[in-house]
Amino acid sequence: MSATTPETRERGFLDHVIYVLSENPITAIAFALFATIVLVAVFGPILAPYDPMESNAARALQPPSADHWFGTDNLGRDVFSRVLIATRLDLMISVAAVALSFVVGAAIGSAAGYWGGWIDAVTGRFVDTIMAFPLFVLAMGIVAAMGNTVENIIYATAIINLPFYARVARAEVRIRRNAGFAQAARLSGNTDIQVLAFHIFPNALPPMMVQISLNMGWAILNAAGLSFIGLGVRPPTAEWGIMVAEGANFVVSGEWWLAFFPGLALMTAVFAFNLLGDGLRDIFDPRQRT
Amino acid sequence: ASNGTVVVAMGQTINSLDIHRSGTNRPSYQVAVNAYDRLVSFGTKTLPDGSLSYDYSVIEPEIAESWETTEDGSAIIFKLRRDGKFWDGSPITAEDVKWSFDRAVTLGGFPTVQMKAGSLEKPEQFEAVDEFTFKIHTIRPSKLTVPDLAVPVAIVINSKLAKANATTDDPWATEYLHKTPAGSGAFKVARWEPGQQLVYERNDAWTSGPVPEVKRVIVREVPSQATRRALFERGDIQVSFDIPNKDAKELSGTDGMTIHSTPIENAIYCLCPNLTFEPFKDKKVRQAIAWSVPYADIFQTAAYERGVPMWGGSSATPADIAWPQPFPYSTDLDKAKALLEEAGYKDGFEVPLSIALDQSDWMEPTALLVQENLAKINIKATIEKIPGANWRTASLVEKRLPLHLETFGGWLNYPCYYFFWAYLEGHLFNSSNYRNEEIETLTNETLHIPVDHPDYAPKIKRMIEIVWDEVPRIALFQPALNVGTRDMSGYEYWFHRQLDARGFEA
Amino acid sequence: MGPRTKLVLYRTLQALPALVGVVIVSFILTRMLPGDPAAYFAGPAATEASIAEIRATMGLDRSLPVQFLHYVQDLVVGDLGNSLSTGQPVVEELTRRLPASLELTLTALLLSCAIALPLGIAAAVHQGSWIDHACRGLVTAGVSLPTFFTGIVLVYVFYYLLGWAPSPLGRLDFVYLSPPEVTGFYVIDALLDGDVETARGALSQLVLPATTLALFTLAPLARMARAAMLQALSSDYVRTARAAGLGEGQVVLGYAFQNAMLPVVTTLGMVFSFMLGANVLVEKVFSWPGIGSYAVEALVVSDYAAVQGFVLAMAILFVLLNLAIDIIYTLVDPRTREG
Amino acid sequence: MFLDVQDLSVSFSTRRGTVDAVRGVSFSLAKGETLGIVGESGSGKSVSSYAVMRILERSGRIAGGRITFDGIDLTAMSDREMRELRGREISMVFQNPRAALNPIRKVGHQIEDVLRRHNRATRSTAKAKAIEALRAVRIADPEARYDAYPFELSGGMCQRVVIAIALACDPRLLIADEPTTGLDVTTQKVVMDLLAELTKSRGMSSILITHDLGLAAEYCDKIVVMKDGAVVEAGDPKALFADPRHAYTRRLIRATPRPGAEVGDLLEPPAPSPVRPVPGAPLLQVRNLRKVFGRGASESVAVDGISFVIREGETLGLVGESGCGKSTTSAMIMRLLDPTGGEILLDGRPLTDTPAAKFSRDPRRGSLQMVFQDATDSINPRFTARQAIADPIRRLTDERPAGRVEELAAQVGLPLTLLDRFPHQLSGGQKARVGIARALASRPRLLILDEPTAALDVSIQAIVLNLLAELRAKLGVSYLFVSHDLHVVRLLCDRVIVMREGRVVEEGTAEAVMRAPSDPYTRSLLDATPMPPAAIAATPALAKAAE
Numbered sequence A: 001m002s003a004t005t006p007e008t009r010e011r012g013f014l015d016h017v018i019y020v021l022s023e024n025p026i027t028a029i030a031f032a033l034f035a036t037i038v039l040v041a042v043f044g045p046i047l048a049p050y051d052p053m054e055s056n057a058a059r060a061l062q063p064p065s066a067d068h069w070f071g072t073d074n075l076g077r078d079v080f081s082r083v084l085i086a087t088r089l090d091l092m093i094s095v096a097a098v099a100l101s102f103v104v105g106a107a108i109g110s111a112a113g114y115w116g117g118w119i120d121a122v123t124g125r126f127v128d129t130i131m132a133f134p135l136f137v138l139a140m141g142i143v144a145a146m147g148n149t150v151e152n153i154i155y156a157t158a159i160i161n162l163p164f165y166a167r168v169a170r171a172e173v174r175i176r177r178n179a180g181f182a183q184a185a186r187l188s189g190n191t192d193i194q195v196l197a198f199h200i201f202p203n204a205l206p207p208m209m210v211q212i213s214l215n216m217g218w219a220i221l222n223a224a225g226l227s228f229i230g231l232g233v234r235p236p237t238a239e240w241g242i243m244v245a246e247g248a249n250f251v252v253s254g255e256w257w258l259a260f261f262p263g264l265a266l267m268t269a270v271f272a273f274n275l276l277g278d279g280l281r282d283i284f285d286p287r288q289r290t
Numbered sequence B: 001a002s003n004g005t006v007v008v009a010m011g012q013t014i015n016s017l018d019i020h021r022s023g024t025n026r027p028s029y030q031v032a033v034n035a036y037d038r039l040v041s042f043g044t045k046t047l048p049d050g051s052l053s054y055d056y057s058v059i060e061p062e063i064a065e066s067w068e069t070t071e072d073g074s075a076i077i078f079k080l081r082r083d084g085k086f087w088d089g090s091p092i093t094a095e096d097v098k099w100s101f102d103r104a105v106t107l108g109g110f111p112t113v114q115m116k117a118g119s120l121e122k123p124e125q126f127e128a129v130d131e132f133t134f135k136i137h138t139i140r141p142s143k144l145t146v147p148d149l150a151v152p153v154a155i156v157i158n159s160k161l162a163k164a165n166a167t168t169d170d171p172w173a174t175e176y177l178h179k180t181p182a183g184s185g186a187f188k189v190a191r192w193e194p195g196q197q198l199v200y201e202r203n204d205a206w207t208s209g210p211v212p213e214v215k216r217v218i219v220r221e222v223p224s225q226a227t228r229r230a231l232f233e234r235g236d237i238q239v240s241f242d243i244p245n246k247d248a249k250e251l252s253g254t255d256g257m258t259i260h261s262t263p264i265e266n267a268i269y270c271l272c273p274n275l276t277f278e279p280f281k282d283k284k285v286r287q288a289i290a291w292s293v294p295y296a297d298i299f300q301t302a303a304y305e306r307g308v309p310m311w312g313g314s315s316a317t318p319a320d321i322a323w324p325q326p327f328p329y330s331t332d333l334d335k336a337k338a339l340l341e342e343a344g345y346k347d348g349f350e351v352p353l354s355i356a357l358d359q360s361d362w363m364e365p366t367a368l369l370v371q372e373n374l375a376k377i378n379i380k381a382t383i384e385k386i387p388g389a390n391w392r393t394a395s396l397v398e399k400r401l402p403l404h405l406e407t408f409g410g411w412l413n414y415p416c417y418y419f420f421w422a423y424l425e426g427h428l429f430n431s432s433n434y435r436n437e438e439i440e441t442l443t444n445e446t447l448h449i450p451v452d453h454p455d456y457a458p459k460i461k462r463m464i465e466i467v468w469d470e471v472p473r474i475a476l477f478q479p480a481l482n483v484g485t486r487d488m489s490g491y492e493y494w495f496h497r498q499l500d501a502r503g504f505e506a
Numbered sequence C: 001m002g003p004r005t006k007l008v009l010y011r012t013l014q015a016l017p018a019l020v021g022v023v024i025v026s027f028i029l030t031r032m033l034p035g036d037p038a039a040y041f042a043g044p045a046a047t048e049a050s051i052a053e054i055r056a057t058m059g060l061d062r063s064l065p066v067q068f069l070h071y072v073q074d075l076v077v078g079d080l081g082n083s084l085s086t087g088q089p090v091v092e093e094l095t096r097r098l099p100a101s102l103e104l105t106l107t108a109l110l111l112s113c114a115i116a117l118p119l120g121i122a123a124a125v126h127q128g129s130w131i132d133h134a135c136r137g138l139v140t141a142g143v144s145l146p147t148f149f150t151g152i153v154l155v156y157v158f159y160y161l162l163g164w165a166p167s168p169l170g171r172l173d174f175v176y177l178s179p180p181e182v183t184g185f186y187v188i189d190a191l192l193d194g195d196v197e198t199a200r201g202a203l204s205q206l207v208l209p210a211t212t213l214a215l216f217t218l219a220p221l222a223r224m225a226r227a228a229m230l231q232a233l234s235s236d237y238v239r240t241a242r243a244a245g246l247g248e249g250q251v252v253l254g255y256a257f258q259n260a261m262l263p264v265v266t267t268l269g270m271v272f273s274f275m276l277g278a279n280v281l282v283e284k285v286f287s288w289p290g291i292g293s294y295a296v297e298a299l300v301v302s303d304y305a306a307v308q309g310f311v312l313a314m315a316i317l318f319v320l321l322n323l324a325i326d327i328i329y330t331l332v333d334p335r336t337r338e339g
Numbered sequence D: 001m002f003l004d005v006q007d008l009s010v011s012f013s014t015r016r017g018t019v020d021a022v023r024g025v026s027f028s029l030a031k032g033e034t035l036g037i038v039g040e041s042g043s044g045k046s047v048s049s050y051a052v053m054r055i056l057e058r059s060g061r062i063a064g065g066r067i068t069f070d071g072i073d074l075t076a077m078s079d080r081e082m083r084e085l086r087g088r089e090i091s092m093v094f095q096n097p098r099a100a101l102n103p104i105r106k107v108g109h110q111i112e113d114v115l116r117r118h119n120r121a122t123r124s125t126a127k128a129k130a131i132e133a134l135r136a137v138r139i140a141d142p143e144a145r146y147d148a149y150p151f152e153l154s155g156g157m158c159q160r161v162v163i164a165i166a167l168a169c170d171p172r173l174l175i176a177d178e179p180t181t182g183l184d185v186t187t188q189k190v191v192m193d194l195l196a197e198l199t200k201s202r203g204m205s206s207i208l209i210t211h212d213l214g215l216a217a218e219y220c221d222k223i224v225v226m227k228d229g230a231v232v233e234a235g236d237p238k239a240l241f242a243d244p245r246h247a248y249t250r251r252l253i254r255a256t257p258r259p260g261a262e263v264g265d266l267l268e269p270p271a272p273s274p275v276r277p278v279p280g281a282p283l284l285q286v287r288n289l290r291k292v293f294g295r296g297a298s299e300s301v302a303v304d305g306i307s308f309v310i311r312e313g314e315t316l317g318l319v320g321e322s323g324c325g326k327s328t329t330s331a332m333i334m335r336l337l338d339p340t341g342g343e344i345l346l347d348g349r350p351l352t353d354t355p356a357a358k359f360s361r362d363p364r365r366g367s368l369q370m371v372f373q374d375a376t377d378s379i380n381p382r383f384t385a386r387q388a389i390a391d392p393i394r395r396l397t398d399e400r401p402a403g404r405v406e407e408l409a410a411q412v413g414l415p416l417t418l419l420d421r422f423p424h425q426l427s428g429g430q431k432a433r434v435g436i437a438r439a440l441a442s443r444p445r446l447l448i449l450d451e452p453t454a455a456l457d458v459s460i461q462a463i464v465l466n467l468l469a470e471l472r473a474k475l476g477v478s479y480l481f482v483s484h485d486l487h488v489v490r491l492l493c494d495r496v497i498v499m500r501e502g503r504v505v506e507e508g509t510a511e512a513v514m515r516a517p518s519d520p521y522t523r524s525l526l527d528a529t530p531m532p533p534a535a536i537a538a539t540p541a542l543a544k545a546a547e
């Protein structure tokens, strides 16, 4: 909204980020991991040593070796390549789902928090209804009803995450609704929408940022869970969840690498997102600043 | 294991104890096998690998002591054994048989259809001549009638007990029998906890055969196949029923465990191109697909070499009437390409390749391998997973899946029976919408005549030749039923592919 | 009417719209499920006529609004219909399976609390120390693992490889008979029955699945405990307590933790509802005969009555849970007792 | 000496390195004496007292010096020994009494906790003793209050409970850290009198920490003035006020509002007070204004039919205790809130014909502006000072923000280099200037000042008050000055109205109201406001210093 971001802000913020990172090595690791994941998502297809879709019955179920770092799966596909390729899809699912639920949830929650009254009552009941479902089961139902495409998985994940944003946004907006700066903004000639959009909402953002990063991990887990019960993305698409789910059947027979490496990737990603959330909290929490 | 108890693990749920009830699922049929008796049963034979199998060629008495067809062939008369007793001690009479058969043909759904396969269609056909004489008036003479009395559906129910628990709304006592079997079988159901377990208790007074060796059989439902395998390997269960091909392959030869892999009679796993889909109307395209399938890879990765290959037949005309037998196709992409070019699909086309979610263990790898090879002949297949609830409707009822995987196995082991279900237009398992006038005629001509009829073999050969050429169903392999046993013996393979605990020896 | 009964009544009333919403949404969702349950239940060899017959008996031949009306009518008298896949009345099925799920979930919750709360408190008391970092790493790792994966690995290691855990065969090994039903919780029922052996058996079956669930829920609990404790510890009243010379134990556990309990209880409620959802996956791995696995099966075969019944049961449970939390809240926090 | 602090240094380790919060502070206290520690915010008053109690945060540590209490070296004691001492020998009372009590524990039990901890009571006697302690702090009906939760008590009562906790075990030293901040002036007086009396009657020593010179002078035997973590001056209050030796002390004394002084006199050195504009035509007329919150049983009347007039260039003071309806009245006039009844006229035209929700688009929006009580809270934390000031310019005027922002900054004396800073990078006084600049941006005709200096130190308050007076002279705006402090109001206002429970109880010129209050409530307000002794003594010392 403001045209220029002054230098002081940049520097102060950067200093702060660097401080938080150096203070807390785990956060630094999380940021590094996150960067790696993004890089792999972007360059995965270039990095993959094999065609992740190409099967070869002759080299099926080979344990990790110099040729196949993560071994091969039951169709002889290179697990390493598939894990790399899957990064993009998983990241996409989580980012899209989280973005969607963030936009809708934040809009609903902000409106409810700002205007209260019947808007709050209606959206409140709506959110309660979603929450009254066991969330994973709701996601299952949605995907089962609409079909298991990537889009539907994203929608389902977005819907079940929506209440969290709506609630956080409502609470954060509500406590600022009559804050001095909001009153001042009204006196400055801002309409209600402007007060909400330019003054209150940006201040309510940091707690939501934390929620976002936690939910990204959640979204991936959710997609994986759907895969496990057969409602995930379609084969032969490489996706961590489905690889773990399929590989799970091979663990007892000793082919641990099928589930292990995708599981590791999954865990690393979720781990990174979760820690990132903590890191963001440190960075955005005004109390952490001097 | 010890004290005469055998623990069986299986992956599915038993949802009813009454096979006649609509909605009763396949795994529940085992209750009909173990807890009920039929008029007749099949014999037992030892397979080349030393394991036991039922013997389709031998019909043995069960409740019936003997039977004969009347001279004019219009009826079959069964003499029931006089000492036959239900669990409650009441005698098994012809009335019970009639009531049970009436029930099977009246209730509708699967039992009715299965009875119909043996030309048993309406209650008027069944007659209790006297207490121990039962008569079936046949609609037509058919070789299928007597074997059809040995399938799980044709159970004999304790009609007095059932009727006592029937209501005007529910004259066939479906609510009662759903939870409380009333039979004469080798095992009583001691406890049924849906979703958890079913416990059979031996019927010490079984009259239709030698009393089983084991006292108790506990059938545990273990949905996770990895868990089933772990349980089996650790020896916590004695029987793992219907184990995946991969486990079967890996575990066979392991100390203490016996893996029985029996090819399922009259069953084939197929790839079905649907004739309502424009390119598949052309026989050449279907053949091209048949030439493109990576059979050996599929057999290896999806079947783990359990079962029987159904490709690479040497001649385009069958030498005998064995069914199934290898189709005369193998993997030859050049031939496939040439055929496609001839058909005018040099640049290929796009087609969805559908598989059922609940059969993904074999369908998924198969589909992936098929998809990959189709891509090599420019056919772009996208895999579509269809949930179990939808699968039947989409593939068999609406028959709308352009290209899909399919499996059908006939309980009655005749090629004509297979053709009847899978190649006749409109019939349930003809999910390819295939129609061929000659097949229609030939099937109807052969369905009921005895196998040793002079016309039978030539006609069957002709039928096989036609479907080989036109390939509305591309055979991949004949599946096997894998059952693992340890610390016990007496497992016997049955066409219905359900647990038969009657011969278990622990 | 006391203020507390009033509050409970008010809360229940407040939950009603959500329940109505759940009824409607679950109805719509089930009707949107693919497939024709009539065709499915008619069996593979059914004819058109028999399918139509089944459809009529299931009431699926009527229009959707009429179906909904009938559904609601039945619901009012407590009839959830019959599950088609298991052939049992849904109510019966749920009452049998719910204790299984609850036993598992509550055990997991207990386990989770027993680990997470001390961990969170320790992390807050020693903020910035290695305990804090270790706690954070540990719980985050726990929440990063897909539950089904954890379950499988636990089974593999502790049952298959080491043989320490009993076979993952549901609530009780087959050497035991299920205890006479009182609460539906096997461990408690067996103890009530005086059958310590069976109780131990039931408990040992619980260990792995409960650990799996607990691992996953450590994070939110420990985090909330830590954050709430930090806030409480930096509050004025803790400073007052310290200045009055109260012992460290009393300050941390008595003053700070009691106050920190409030947000923790809220989180506990969310975690519980979340666990009920996650049960679906864990129950599958451990052959646990709970409502989660029931729901999955029902969903896959479009078993309308079962899915609806399940969802409704969950929603009611959720409402009860929130009521319970409100009540706990009023017990802990005097401020909520007013208005 | 009873308590002897020698050369005390306290440092905190923070991300920006070590902060030396207290540097070589020494003071001492005899038995039965009351020591006042005064100084402005951040001068190290609290930290010093925490160091004595050894309840510093983990990041802080005593870097040097000695604290001897009754001959024992406190710095050398173990934590466990210290815990024994706290509450039994040395107690502390904090500001913000409501937050200082455990919100979910009955106050009686909180007292018992301390009693039992120091073995002053057993399970059976605890209740009686706790009630005894409550009675000692003169809580009405102590038996009933025993079962009360903090939220059920008023601020004054909470502070009594806190004092009861502190005194429960008869400690020999009591440290009170701004015990009356957040309380109304009348309550403040009651609480302070109670504290003084109790410590005296029990022969206790006490330390009173405050930033209010008047308060310190009134209640202390000895005063220590702190600045930037060091003691700048110490001594007997009378002498100290009569002859402040350190410049900082002088400035503090001077900046304290007192009878007879003009705004300019508060500055160091004193400046001529800006001229007061002569009031012109009526600008704002308020008639019978009412505001009722809630409905039915929960109905509460916040403003109950008040009327007044503000003329052009006039400054009207609105005085009253917390909760009397001052802010509600301001909000209605500012059109942030719709009144339940009554009229507000600007230039004789009703303002209420545009509802509050739509008023941001009303052309009169720019004419009515406001400076808020809490400058920190009233600036968007994500806006720089420049953006904050530019916002109303962009929305309410046709001017280009670029030049105008600098112009306004110059007007309020805000260095241009600070314009690109965020609120958290500005000091309290600077934030106040940003708030004032923003309020002036739309060239308002009426400015409501809602306790604009309540959160500021006296010296900064003096500067801000002068700035406001100056701006009024220059721009001719009318002010509605809301405050609870009559002495501050007098400095700026032509007329004053005194509110109580939503009604106007007194109205008149500032001088008249202060000199001869007609309403007993006004008188009690005036009486309760502590005054530095120098002010009472007509400030000869100050006159001298001013030369």
Ligand SMILES: Nc1ncnc2c1ncn2[C@@H]1O[C@H](COP(=O)(O)OP(=O)(O)OP(=O)(O)O)[C@@H](O)[C@H]1O
Binding pocket: D012, D013, D014, D019, D020, D021, D022, D039, D040, D041, D042, D043, D044, D045, D046, D047, D048, D057, D059, D060, D211
């Ligand atoms: N935990 C801390 N970490 C770093 N610096 C601190 C900490 N606590 C206090 N300080 C610093 O110590 C100095 C003195 O603070 P102190 O609270 O004693 O001031 P004060 O005189 O009590 O002010 P006030 O009147 O506002 O209460 C301040 O500059 C403050 O920034």
Ligand SMILES: Nc1ncnc2c1ncn2[C@@H]1O[C@H](COP(=O)(O)OP(=O)(O)OP(=O)(O)O)[C@@H](O)[C@H]1O
Binding pocket: D293, D294, D300, D301, D302, D320, D321, D322, D323, D324, D325, D326, D327, D328, D329, D484
């Ligand atoms: N939105 C509201 N809803 C209900 N009651 C309110 C609301 N706003 C204020 N009140 C009540 O109206 C009365 C007047 O409040 P107001 O804020 O005007 O007081 P004040 O004089 O500004 O006090 P202070 O000096 O503490 O700022 C109080 O009793 C307050 O509790």
Ligand SMILES: [Mg+2]
Binding pocket: D045, D046, D047, D177
């Ligand atoms: Mg202080």
Ligand SMILES: [Mg+2]
Binding pocket: D326, D327, D328
């Ligand atoms: Mg106010």
Ligand code: NI
Binding pocket: B051, B052, B258, B260, B485, B489, B490, B491
């Ligand atoms: Ni054998």
